[in-house]
Every structure is written in structure tokens, then in C-alpha cells.
Amino acid sequence: MTPDAQRPVRVVQLGGLMPFVRQWLTERYAAPARADLADPTGVDVAVVGGGAKVGPAEMDALPDLRAIVNFGVGHDNIDVPEATRRGVVVSNTPHVLTDAVADLAAVLVVDVLRGVTAADRFVRSGAWARGEKMPLARDVRGAVVGVLGLGRIGTAAAARLEAFGAEVHYHSRSAKDVAWTYHPSPVELARASDVLVVLTPGGAGTERLVDADVLDALGADGYLVNVARGSVVDEDALLAALEQGRIAGAGLDVFADEPHVPVALLQRDDVVLLPHVGSATTQTREAMGRLVLDNVDAFLERGELVTPVG
Numbered sequence: 001m002t003p004d005a006q007r008p009v010r011v012v013q014l015g016g017l018m019p020f021v022r023q024w025l026t027e028r029y030a031a032p033a034r035a036d037l038a039d040p041t042g043v044d045v046a047v048v049g050g051g052a053k054v055g056p057a058e059m060d061a062l063p064d065l066r067a068i069v070n071f072g073v074g075h076d077n078i079d080v081p082e083a084t085r086r087g088v089v090v091s092n093t094p095h096v097l098t099d100a101v102a103d104l105a106a107v108l109v110v111d112v113l114r115g116v117t118a119a120d121r122f123v124r125s126g127a128w129a130r131g132e133k134m135p136l137a138r139d140v141r142g143a144v145v146g147v148l149g150l151g152r153i154g155t156a157a158a159a160r161l162e163a164f165g166a167e168v169h170y171h172s173r174s175a176k177d178v179a180w181t182y183h184p185s186p187v188e189l190a191r192a193s194d195v196l197v198v199l200t201p202g203g204a205g206t207e208r209l210v211d212a213d214v215l216d217a218l219g220a221d222g223y224l225v226n227v228a229r230g231s232v233v234d235e236d237a238l239l240a241a242l243e244q245g246r247i248a249g250a251g252l253d254v255f256a257d258e259p260h261v262p263v264a265l266l267q268r269d270d271v272v273l274l275p276h277v278g279s280a281t282t283q284t285r286e287a288m289g290r291l292v293l294d295n296v297d298a299f300l301e302r303g304e305l306v307t308p309v310g
């Protein structure tokens, strides 16, 4: 049974989507949630939220699928090569979240150096009132911030950190036409950095790019910040490096198995832990939602996506 027996169902919703996106899809396209889709025949667009996985099995289950519209710039949840092989096009939500994610990356760099959230915990715990002293923090000015992945968000984060007086270094697949210092490998970037900021895409190409060697190159006075994907960092190696004092601390917005954060990390005071909120502002999430709807409309009206992947 479809939500509206008069209209064929051409769009399905996979994973969690914002209420206004769900409402639009329901009213305009009678698009049900996956669990409520009785007959998958004729469904040519899947709108994907909350990082829901779309691999061969999910594509097999939608035999007429022609487009996957993803809520999020990262599309490591979607098997894009498999989609391409099947002639299924994929879109994401670039540009509209660049500023919000870059803001959060810069905030985490400032936080790990200045101990902002650690200081908040210090006050709340009563330690200040008891006369205890917080250790002195570190200046952002003069710190070398190594951006791993100088794409749109990495570039925007670097500009913000430069405004704080940090010295920007970076590693990307190739050197860019920028004034910042390029390093040919993640290890060399980490060796030069006081704070290593991970801003690469996720997926197979970057899996565990930040491993024990990179963390050791960062060194006992170095900090790791990750606002990209948990999969880019070897979480066990990170925990070991923190426990053995081989790095100084970390600021993490993303984890290997979200929303589960290793208990050993929860118990540490030298880490800042955020629940994947890089793009989580009202304005940015609304802009992402609008771009999702623009992609659905454009595909169904003209057979084109506004922001195709690749």
C-alpha cells in the first residue's frame, strides 16, 4: 500500500532526514520511509540521511533505482563505484556546510591548545573553588597547524587558523597553489605540526591514514583534531598513543563506530569529544536539506543532479 494510491511512488527515504525534508518528500512525491515501502518497483530516487549505508544489497532491493541523493557532503556511506557501474547517479551537499565545519575544526584546534572545555570541567568540578590551579595552556599564535586534506573545508579551516596567528602547513594528494607549506606525506606533515587536523574525505582511500607512525611523528607535544571521519584515524593506535603520552591530546568530532565512543576515551581529560556536530547548525542543516530537495526536483524534472558526486 502506498501513502497515496493515486500516485506511483518514485522516491524513497533511507535513514534519518530532517522533518521539513521528510514533509516535502511526502507531500510532493508521496515518498515513504524504506520500512513503509511495500513495492520497490518504479522507485528511481533514494534520498539518504544519517549516513545510512547504500551498498549492492540496498541497490538490489530497489531494482529501478537511477539516483541516490545524499544528505551530507561525505558520501563514504554510499558505494559510489557500484552505483556508477549500475548507471545510478549520486549527489551530495557540498559548499553549504563548508563554513560550519571549518568553524568547528578551528574551534577544536583552539580548544585543545587553550584547554577551553577542560577549563569548563575544572570549574564545574569545584577544583577552582578548592584553590587548585589549571596548568598553563599554549598560544595558538605561532603554533604549526597541519591540515591533512586541503579541500574546500580544509582551506576554509586553514584561513580561520591563520587569522589566529597559526602557521599553516598541509598535505593533500598534490601541492596546491597556496602560500602554505606543503608536505609530501602525512608523516612528514605530522612531524612539522603542533596540531594535526584531519579534513580528508572518508572511505577506502583514507582508511586509517592516521596510524601509529603518523601519531609518533606528531609527538608527545602534538595534538590530533578530527572533524572528517572516524575511519581516517586508527582509533586503537590513538588510544595507545594517548595512554602512553606519545601525543598530548585530541579533539574529536567523529569516531569509528558512532555513536559509540570507546570508554577509555570518555575517561580521559586530555581529549575533547563532540557528537559529530560539524554541520549541526540550524542554518547549515536547512541549507543542506534545501540542496537535497533541489537535487531530487532537478533529477525528476530534468534527469540531472545539481551537485553530482565526482
Ligand code: 8YV
Binding pocket: 049, 050, 051, 071, 072, 073, 074, 075, 097, 276, 278, 279, 280
Ligand atoms: C552530517 C557530515 O552530520 O556532511 C557530512 O559529511 O558528516 C555531516 O555534515 C552527516 O552527513 C549527517 O548525515
